[in-house]
Each structure stands twice: as structure tokens, then as C-alpha cells.
Amino acid sequence: MEELKLNNKGFTLIELLIAMLIVLIVMLGLLKGILEYNKFSIRAKMKDKATEIAKQFTAYIESLPYVSDGSGIQSILYANNSSWNNVICNSTSCSFFESETDFYNIGSPTGTNPIDGLSSKLRLYPSSNNVNAQCSCSGSNCPSTLPVCTYEGFSGKKIYLAVNIARIIDDYGRETGKAASVMVWYFEPFTNTLKQMTSVVIKEKR
Template sequence: MQQLKNNKAFTIIEVLIALFIIMIVTIGFLRGVLFFIQYSLSNKMKDKASEYNLMVAKFYQTIDYNKINYFPKWQNETCDTTKSTCSFLTDLTTGSIVDSDGDGIPDFYDPYNGPNDTFKTNTLSTANWLSVKPNSDGTCDYSNLPQINNIASKPNCIISFNDNINIQKFRIYTGITTARIMNGPLESGLAIGIITWYFDPNSNKYKSVHTIVFKERAR
């Protein structure tokens, strides 16, 4: 009888050890699934932002040159082809980026005046150097460019993203900067900055995609 009791106790210990191992494996598996979902969501948002940024860039490529005539910050800019940059991005003398809020992002690509991560809860407080900015209803504020506002079909400045896993919808924002490029005393072209940004759903960090559309003035 004593031998039988010992065998039972040993079997129970084995079961407990097995359950503990299964629990550890399950936790590891669930952590892996969670990491995959988070990683997949971040990548999907990045892809969606890139796709939308390209679509908005194509829209601005097609509109008439004279519909862009508002330059809140960059009115007399020049470009240096030897350095592959322009004065609205980089100081052509010192080589430092034009970054008035000191966050390491050139203002031409920056929708916020200040550390961008802090605007997660105040997303519509955009910088005053944007020519086009988002409205709370998702449309774009074209008050600075009324000629564009008259176009029937135009992109929104906020889109919603849902990955079919999370119930929550995530928002992707777009804003526009504009610069007038000069060649001596004459206007030679325009630069249109398309900034598309979002706050990463996992880290809450600011993320962005940007494109510049150059338009040459007709001679």
C-alpha cells in the first residue's frame, strides 16, 4: 500500500509539472501571436499611409499651376542641384535643416510646431506653416487655397483605418506645405509637400510619410 501511495504522489507531481510546462508554452505562444498582431497592424498602417500619400501626390500633380498661390513661410526659395536640396529644406550656406521647433524634422515635412509625439491627444493643432490642414470631420481646410476647394473631387485630410482584427478604427492624417521657387527675380516653380502621418497604435509614437511634388512654371 505504501508503494502505491508513493506512485500516486509521483504521478500528481508529474501532472503539475506538465501543466506548468503547458502554461509556459501557451503564454509564449500567446505573446508571439500578440506580437505578430501588433507588428502586422503597424505595417498595415504604414502601407496605408504610403498608399494614401501617393494618391494625394498624384492629385496635386494634376491640378493647374495657378491654383497654388499661398506660401505662409516659403515665398522666395531656391534649389541647388549640385547639393540636391532646396532652401526650404536645408540652409544652403550652413547645410543645417530648416527646423524651427528643433524636433529634427524639417518644417516642410512637419505638421506640428513642437515635439510631435505630444500631439497624440490634440491631433488637429497643426503648425501655422501648413497651407492645407485637416478639419475635424475629415475634410481638408482649403481656405488658403480656395481654387482647390472649388474642385469637385478632391482627397480628404483624414481617413480611417481598420485592420479587421481590432474593433477600434485608427486615423491617418494628411497636410500640405507649399513653397515658391525663384530663379533670380523670377518665379520658376512650386514645391508642394504632402505629409501623411499617424500615431502608431502600439507605441503611440508619431510616424509619417512625405512626398514633394515639383511643378514648373510654364514659360
């Protein structure tokens, strides 16, 4: 009777090493994809939180009672800088939308010092780099209690807020309203790129 010969040939050491190398390359690719997705997710969370802070502070500005310059009432709605004291806004144009670019300028913060080099024309700006630090207020008639300007972000990054106030007058020099530029910025996690968003609130004098 002819004996049945079994093929007992297995993987050689080289074949085993090649297989392990292929598995390692695949695993590294998957790991890189997971890490990149995690970074993307954190950046998206940072943007969402900054957007929410901007919305909440815009609503806060809208909720404040109107205060005219010269009234003596303490409020952040005073136009603190001479550049914004005589903004003319009428039915055809609002000059600060067209020419007063500094109205929307936070200055030149850096990734190593996100609250350094801020514009001297800001009404409210971060007082420190600590989370939940109150705003500092420049100019006259600042309220004794100020909102927060430094917020917790993600991956060790923080979110910052600043405000400019403009006094709107008509062609006869009468104050007709205020404009508030709410600026939120942060340095994006992992890329350290400066990101800024700005919203404008117009308050009419009634």
C-alpha cells in the same frame, strides 16, 4: 507458475501538476508570440496605408493644372505663407531644401489630439478628427472643394495629411515653379509613436 506482475503505477498528483504547468507555460509563450505578430501585422498595415495615401496625394498634386500666384484662380497651389513666397531655385541650389525646415514641419500633434498644435504655415491641414473629413485651407484663393485630410487607419488610429506650397522664383524674381510638400502622419498602434512621411512635388511653370 510464477505470476506476471504488472506495473500499475501512474502519475502522482505533483507530477500531473508539473506537467500541466509546463504545458501552460508553453501555451502562454505561443499566445504571446501570436499577439506580438498580430501587433506587428497591424503596424505594417498602418504604414502601408499611410504610404499609399502619400503616393495617391502626390499623384493628385502632380495632376493639378499649374496656377501662378497672383492669377486669381482658386487652387491649393497658391503659396499661402510669406515664408514660401520668394523661394529662389536655380541650377546650383534650391534654398528651401537647405534652410526652410518649416516647409516640412507639421507642428507638434500629440497622441491624445493628433491634429492639435499643427503648424500655422500649412496650406492644407485636417479640419477635424473625423474619418473622411475634408482639409481646411489657409491663405487666399482656396478652392471651394477640398480633398480629404483625415483617413481611417487601424486599431482605432487615423491617418492625417497636410500640404505646404512654396513659390519658386529665379534670380530675377520671375516665378518658375511651385514645390509642394505632402506630409502624412499617424500615431502607431500599440506604441502610440508619431510616424511621419514626406514627399516633395516640383511643378514647373510652362
